[in-house]
Amino acid sequence: MSDRPVSSAVSIGGVLLRSPLIIASGTWPHEPEYWKDPICAFVGAACTKALTLHPREGNPGIRLWETPCGLLNSIGLQNPGIENFLRDDLPNISSGDVGVVANVAMESEEETAAVLSRLSVFEERFLAVELNISCPNVDAGGMAWGADPSLAARAVELARRCWKGPLWAKLTPQCGNIAEVARAAEAAGADALVVANTWLGMAMDPVSEKPVFSRKVAGLSGPAIFPLALRLVWEVSSAVQIPVIGCGGVSKTEDALSMMLAGASAVAVGTFHFSDLGCFRNIGRELLEHLAAKGYSSPMDLIGKGKK
Amino acid sequence: MSDRPVSSAVSIGGVLLRSPLIIASGTWPHEPEYWKDPICAFVGAACTKALTLHPREGNPGIRLWETPCGLLNSIGLQNPGIENFLRDDLPNISSGDVGVVANVAMESEEETAAVLSRLSVFEERFLAVELNISCPNVDAGGMAWGADPSLAARAVELARRCWKGPLWAKLTPQCGNIAEVARAAEAAGADALVVANTWLGMAMDPVSEKPVFSRKVAGLSGPAIFPLALRLVWEVSSAVQIPVIGCGGVSKTEDALSMMLAGASAVAVGTFHFSDLGCFRNIGRELLEHLAAKGYSSPMDLIGKGKK
Amino acid sequence: MCENRSSDSLIERVVTLSKKKDLTKNLFVLSLESREPFSRIQPGQFVMLRTSLGMDPFLGRPFAVCGTGENSLELLVAVAGRGTRLLCSLPEGERLVLRGPLGNGFPSQPGKRVHCLAGTTGIAPFLLARQETPKIEVHLGVPGRDWMGLATWAAERIPGLCVYSEDASVGLGGTPLACIDQLDPVTEVVWACGPTGMLKAVQAACERRKLPCWISLETRMACGIGGCHGCVVRTVTGLRKTCTDGPVFDSREVLWNE
Amino acid sequence: MCENRSSDSLIERVVTLSKKKDLTKNLFVLSLESREPFSRIQPGQFVMLRTSLGMDPFLGRPFAVCGTGENSLELLVAVAGRGTRLLCSLPEGERLVLRGPLGNGFPSQPGKRVHCLAGTTGIAPFLLARQETPKIEVHLGVPGRDWMGLATWAAERIPGLCVYSEDASVGLGGTPLACIDQLDPVTEVVWACGPTGMLKAVQAACERRKLPCWISLETRMACGIGGCHGCVVRTVTGLRKTCTDGPVFDSREVLWNE
Numbered sequence A, B: 001m002s003d004r005p006v007s008s009a010v011s012i013g014g015v016l017l018r019s020p021l022i023i024a025s026g027t028w029p030h031e032p033e034y035w036k037d038p039i040c041a042f043v044g045a046a047c048t049k050a051l052t053l054h055p056r057e058g059n060p061g062i063r064l065w066e067t068p069c070g071l072l073n074s075i076g077l078q079n080p081g082i083e084n085f086l087r088d089d090l091p092n093i094s095s096g097d098v099g100v101v102a103n104v105a106m107e108s109e110e111e112t113a114a115v116l117s118r119l120s121v122f123e124e125r126f127l128a129v130e131l132n133i134s135c136p137n138v139d140a141g142g143m144a145w146g147a148d149p150s151l152a153a154r155a156v157e158l159a160r161r162c163w164k165g166p167l168w169a170k171l172t173p174q175c176g177n178i179a180e181v182a183r184a185a186e187a188a189g190a191d192a193l194v195v196a197n198t199w200l201g202m203a204m205d206p207v208s209e210k211p212v213f214s215r216k217v218a219g220l221s222g223p224a225i226f227p228l229a230l231r232l233v234w235e236v237s238s239a240v241q242i243p244v245i246g247c248g249g250v251s252k253t254e255d256a257l258s259m260m261l262a263g264a265s266a267v268a269v270g271t272f273h274f275s276d277l278g279c280f281r282n283i284g285r286e287l288l289e290h291l292a293a294k295g296y297s298s299p300m301d302l303i304g305k306g307k308k
Numbered sequence C, D: 001m002c003e004n005r006s007s008d009s010l011i012e013r014v015v016t017l018s019k020k021k022d023l024t025k026n027l028f029v030l031s032l033e034s035r036e037p038f039s040r041i042q043p044g045q046f047v048m049l050r051t052s053l054g055m056d057p058f059l060g061r062p063f064a065v066c067g068t069g070e071n072s073l074e075l076l077v078a079v080a081g082r083g084t085r086l087l088c089s090l091p092e093g094e095r096l097v098l099r100g101p102l103g104n105g106f107p108s109q110p111g112k113r114v115h116c117l118a119g120t121t122g123i124a125p126f127l128l129a130r131q132e133t134p135k136i137e138v139h140l141g142v143p144g145r146d147w148m149g150l151a152t153w154a155a156e157r158i159p160g161l162c163v164y165s166e167d168a169s170v171g172l173g174g175t176p177l178a179c180i181d182q183l184d185p186v187t188e189v190v191w192a193c194g195p196t197g198m199l200k201a202v203q204a205a206c207e208r209r210k211l212p213c214w215i216s217l218e219t220r221m222a223c224g225i226g227g228c229h230g231c232v233v234r235t236v237t238g239l240r241k242t243c244t245d246g247p248v249f250d251s252r253e254v255l256w257n258e
């Protein structure tokens, strides 16, 4: 038990966050007010939408489908391309109150290298690069890079060469053995692992008798997948030494606590804030209350405690 | 369009079911009234709890944990053993109105062979054997058999030798490539595939700061996983010629229709009937209404139609 | 812990369902009261509404605002599926969570004579517009008799409302599009809100007559604030987000999604 | 389609929340009305109750029946988490889905003088028992002042009810276990219902005095009908299902789960 006041700050492989709550990639507007307090008051960092070298339109047709306590999405990396992002979005979002994590979609090695060298010019504006080797909504690249330990290693090595700042690798649940992929990414130089991205699902329209999405499959996120993501966090954090960021279905303070007890150093929230923008404030406050009640001085005291 | 009256009967690799709705293994009482109409009026078959050679106590501690639109379970194959089952339960359940599918847990090869030869003595009392190579709630065997194509093939070959009746293999989502496992099971002689079992998840108790379940991980089922199971059904039914039985999260008529459009010949319901015993009747009726409205004469007209 | 899912950010607030009026089967006017006043709401702007009970369904549902008071607003909600059924089954006094007002409404200085064409609940933004600009003309199309309650209620609020139904069972026979041929492209402008099929027909008819036309689109939405990229529509200037770039667009720009 | 999740099997039925009475903060008596009459319900039997709104939370919640009429029954529900909070927030008139009555209650021919020991809502089965067998004696333990409303309400229904609280803020100081030492193992029997900790203490005290004792257990349940094997408890005769073999067991048989 300690009398020190509780601070919510955490450190992720040397990156200091004022709170362990992170806004997950692809879910947050690139508008200036969303990167400032009070909206972000309890947020430690926010991830950009996935960035690619060239502008991308993303997928045609229906892109969203609500499921029981979940959401299927097939956005498909829509983004303005790295140059437009750096010119139009970065000045807006990097002058706010919350740190920016650049989510970089793994494309071809040349393209990814090009994106990372452009980002390197603005290195001090980013808390970290989150290398997305787990997008289920594109044909080439995407999730395939994260499905296999040797491909994951190759992607992370490439990124490590092109980006000197903190490097997070965002893993996919769609792989035979996530612990092996995690170890490969660690060995290749990742500073932290984001566990994980969306889960491959599908929806069918019984009226048209066709798959709802143009690419047939889509990524499942939201509270429905929380128990699955928690299991991955437990597994991966037992397999590697580097910090793990839990991501998938977090909606409640208990979820954030559970992820950290299972070994996460921080927790990302995506889908749930679509329905509840107050979730950061609620979770942030209740987390501090919980720490105080348990006599902890920092959320970092929780990390991996459920394993002992 | 057809004027013939709509029948709900389907055939699964030669096994005729009066309805494509199956009650999933491990969820239904072995009491006589539950195998009779009216409770079963809209049910085509019901699976027994997993059977093993010797009696099993299952797992200690908490066995159930509700999650958003889902349920984690860690029952762990509790059952009275094959002899007690044959003596005490079989006479009750095989004299009802609904066909019995014997769910056989894959244990060691000797044990499984012994169970199957005992079942063979009563072959005519069973519609089929469902070989469970996908239980996530035991240490040895269980899901490991379904994680790998060659192990799956070995398990199915063994079962094929010991059981001459219809043989279904119940696959696990926890495998690198389910299409390969499915093809291996088909080649080894399975007559149908059940796709799939529960998804490996976890729960943590923030108060005790420990995993909720004694085995830490547990199996996630219920509406939360429906989009994930549907994707597996789509994938597996594209990979094999034998019939596929969709299983995972079905709760609505749309879900049953979606599974069949994605390639399933029948649909199992487990967790959802815990909360709604009327679901069989509702889905059964609405399925017939849907078929009639669309001018189909049989649910079999739907199978795989979403792929065209 | 945060199970009540309340929120006190500026964008989201807890409101009380102060009144629920049913117009016809499956069609309700919901009056919502807020502790804090609302900023001025443009016709065409919308809110996302959800319950705080359970997490299924968990996304808010988008609805155009059809009336405002200082601390209150009104929505016209048709039961279309699970979410709207749940919202319309709640008792008065229930607390709900509201995000908004969101998006861009119809032009605030049209400068021309405005003709509003509505398909069923598409009348919502025009009820609000009429609250502020009594000289707009409103045409409402409904499928038939079942919608009489909507026509009657809307006509009370919009004296002079023209109602149409294909079979002439309510109001005139035909659709609100009938008026388009009489309009003058120089002095008049069309605003339309309703099902996509109707909007496409309005777009085509106005195109033919070179009439300026603004349409309010409906797309699936998750966030309503420009975060998810789920609500995009194809336009002549590329993909645009219905929630933040719309939902009201110049009809000449909209290319739809096919 | 089947979104209303109604059911017309014999085991499950739609009921109406005809009355909701709050006894104290977070403690309610729910009266449920059914179109079909209920079969006779034994004290200790329970039902599983769920809403038909949304699928989260989706499992029914188990509650002992505390009162019955011909077509109605009453439950005493404490808010303990998400599910009970939702159930207790619904308005009168709401339709709910009820599974049951389920399980085996206290012995119907005890043949001895019955002393019922209840911890808070554990009084539910004894309210029902008293409805039928006025000569049982009931002892209720509550944590303190906050539970005064329960004590008052229960005392109206059970004249002569003995109430205890540790700090003597309601009724006598101490716990219902106090009476055990005065009982005669030959002519008297104990029935107990309440939190697990209390039941263990009652079990131990009765064991010591060789008093016959029946206890009603609470375990997590998914189905309530013996299908899921989720509710098992370790007994001298092996694992037993709380839902179908219990929830009332002879206390000498129960080994608990640790």
Ligand SMILES: Cc1cc2nc3c(=O)[nH]c(=O)nc-3n(C[C@H](O)[C@H](O)[C@H](O)COP(=O)(O)OP(=O)(O)OC[C@H]3O[C@@H](n4cnc5c(N)ncnc54)[C@H](O)[C@@H]3O)c2cc1C
Residues within 6 Å of the ligand: A066, C046, C057, C059, C060, C061, C062, C063, C064, C065, C076, C077, C078, C079, C080, C081, C082, C083, C084, C085, C121, C122, C124, C217, C218, C219, C220, C221, C247
């Ligand atoms: C800007 C805007 C304004 C709207 N204004 C009104 C209004 O004033 N009155 C009214 O009754 N309806 C309005 N709608 C339509 C209303 O949002 C849908 O009817 C409602 O979301 C359906 O939800 P559900 O759960 O009942 O249906 P379900 O089909 O069960 O919904 C499943 C999912 O699809 C989405 N969805 C389904 N249909 C639509 C649709 N037509 N538009 C957008 N999303 C849809 C839902 O939001 C949900 O996420 C508006 C929609 C938009 C985008």
Ligand SMILES: Cc1cc2nc3c(=O)[nH]c(=O)nc-3n(C[C@H](O)[C@H](O)[C@H](O)COP(=O)(O)OP(=O)(O)OC[C@H]3O[C@@H](n4cnc5c(N)ncnc54)[C@H](O)[C@@H]3O)c2cc1C
Residues within 6 Å of the ligand: B066, D046, D057, D059, D060, D061, D062, D063, D064, D065, D075, D076, D077, D078, D079, D080, D081, D082, D083, D084, D085, D121, D122, D124, D217, D218, D219, D220, D221, D247
């Ligand atoms: C046979 C029986 C009779 C009961 N009678 C009463 C009664 O008369 N009055 C009353 O207020 N309560 C009674 N309970 C306890 C009541 O069922 C729980 O308080 C309730 O299920 C908690 O649900 P929740 O969603 O509010 O809590 P949560 O903790 O959110 O529930 C999560 C899950 O755990 C289960 N759970 C949590 N606590 C319990 C518990 N103590 N017992 C069983 N399951 C639990 C829930 O059912 C749910 O599946 C009884 C329980 C049993 C088994």
Ligand SMILES: Cc1cc2nc3c(=O)[nH]c(=O)nc-3n(C[C@H](O)[C@H](O)[C@H](O)COP(=O)(O)O)c2cc1C
Residues within 6 Å of the ligand: A024, A025, A026, A027, A048, A049, A050, A071, A073, A075, A077, A103, A132, A135, A170, A196, A197, A198, A220, A221, A222, A223, A225, A247, A248, A249, A250, A268, A269, A270, A271, A272, C228, C229, C230
């Ligand atoms: C609409 C939407 C868009 C997303 N876009 C991206 C993306 O561009 N890059 C990425 O790495 N993850 C993306 N994700 C995945 C989320 O960042 C997150 O990993 C996932 O949704 C699981 O977390 P959640 O359940 O909290 O949403 C997206 C998710 C959603 C719902």
Ligand SMILES: Cc1cc2nc3c(=O)[nH]c(=O)nc-3n(C[C@H](O)[C@H](O)[C@H](O)COP(=O)(O)O)c2cc1C
Residues within 6 Å of the ligand: B024, B025, B026, B027, B048, B049, B050, B071, B073, B075, B077, B103, B132, B135, B170, B196, B197, B198, B220, B221, B222, B223, B225, B247, B248, B249, B250, B268, B269, B270, B271, B272, D228, D229, D230
């Ligand atoms: C409590 C419980 C017990 C189960 N026991 C078994 C079992 O013994 N054998 C088996 O093959 N599957 C078992 N399952 C898995 C179900 O049969 C089914 O495959 C899974 O729950 C997914 O379907 P659902 O979402 O409809 O429940 C069990 C599931 C639950 C919830």
Ligand code: FES
Residues within 6 Å of the ligand: C220, C221, C222, C223, C224, C225, C226, C227, C228, C229, C230, C231, C232, C241, C242, C243, C244
């Ligand atoms: S609804 Fe999320 S961007 Fe428009």
Ligand code: FES
Residues within 6 Å of the ligand: D220, D221, D222, D223, D224, D225, D226, D227, D228, D229, D230, D231, D232, D241, D242, D243, D244
């Ligand atoms: S609750 Fe399912 S067996 Fe008892």
